[in-house]
Amino acid sequence: DQQVKQNSPSLSVQEGRISILNCDYTNSMFDYFLWYKKYPAEGPTFLISISSIKDKNEDGRFTVFLNKSAKHLSLHIVPSQPGDSAVYFCAASAWTGGGADGLTFGKGTHLIIQP
Amino acid sequence: DTEVTQTPKHLVMGMTNKKSLKCEQHMGHRAMYWYKQKAKKPPELMFVYSYEKLSINESVPSRFSPECPNSSLLNLHLHALQPEDSALYLCASSQGRTSGSADTQYFGPGTRLTVL
Numbered sequence: 159d160q161q162v163k164q165n166s167p168s169l170s171v172q173e174g175r176i177s178i179l180n181c182d183y184t185n186s187m188f189d190y191f192l193w194y195k196k197y198p199a200e201g202p203t204f205l206i207s208i209s210s211i212k213d214k215n216e217d218g219r220f221t222v223f224l225n226k227s228a229k230h231l232s233l234h235i236v237p238s239q240p241g242d243s244a245v246y247f248c249a250a251s252a253w254t255g256g257g258a259d260g261l262t263f264g265k266g267t268h269l270i271i272q273p
Numbered sequence: 274d275t276e277v278t279q280t281p282k283h284l285v286m287g288m289t290n291k292k293s294l295k296c297e298q299h300m301g302h303r304a305m306y307w308y309k310q311k312a313k314k315p316p317e318l319m320f321v322y323s324y325e326k327l328s329i330n331e332s333v334p335s336r337f338s339p340e341c342p343n344s345s346l347l348n349l350h351l352h353a354l355q356p357e358d359s360a361l362y363l364c365a366s367s368q369g370r371t372s373g374s375a376d377t378q379y380f381g382p383g384t385r386l387t388v389l
Contacts, residue, residue: 190375201277201363201380202316209375247315251376257323257369258304260331261378263315 161185162250164264172272177235179267181248184229188250192261193222193233195244202247206233235269243271276300277381279364285387288354294384296347296364303369305347306378307339310361322347323369354388361385 163182171177181191189210194202208215208222208231215222221234235242245268249261277298286292296305304323308316321329322341336358338350347364361383370376 192377194380199361199383199385201279201365201382204377204379207375207377251370253370253372255372256321256328257371258306258321258328258367258376259370260306260308260318260321260329261316262318265315 159184160265161188162248162262162264164246164248164267166267167265168268168270170270170272171238173240174237177233177238177242177269177271179233179235179246179248179269181231181233181264182229183231183250185250185252185262186229187252188262189253190251191222191224191231192249192251193220194247194249195242196247196266197244205246238269238271240271240273243269245269277364277366277379279362279381279384281384282382283385283387285389286351286354287389288356290354291350291352293351294349294362294364294386296349296366296381297345298366298379299345300366300379301344301368302366302379303344304367304376305341306365306367307347307349308363308365308380310363310383312360316363320349351386354386356388359386359388 192207248264307319310316340348365378367378
């Protein structure tokens, strides 16, 4: 059962416009959410995160919104730039009481920025 | 500095070989992780080390054997692998987590493993 879902395998956006990537989750124990950007054959690069006690976090062109009641989060990129073209993964973790917890990833959305 | 390094970058091995993947971080992080990523799939958690002790093993076959010699190093020993084990192996590290705290994992570039 997929606990983190990214239902759009790909998204095409014009340069300068807003890119909105969506993520849904089913596990109500998730309390920390992250977005990573990934190029082929490279490791994921951390972009931005949000704790479940917040509903918005902003860092430059990137904003993440969390709707806990809907179990939904979204990543907004504005303005979109050609260098933003990559696969974006949504990830979540749940505190299990130990010193560290693994991440559960969605399947990713391939963002393509059109010039 | 949020750098995690992994060696080797590429590895080709036969099913009877023994090899090791290495991961290093110098951020003072107390938690380290191994993930496996197959083509067109998301990363999947394999192992979690917290304060140099194995805390999570996601039912990984025994042909994968993790080791944490110290807080900066993480190894993954490989023996008698199968062709289906071919994948990108990712290492990550983080500060570690207490209740309510945020804990961001930083990933290395990965080792591309091919099992013949």
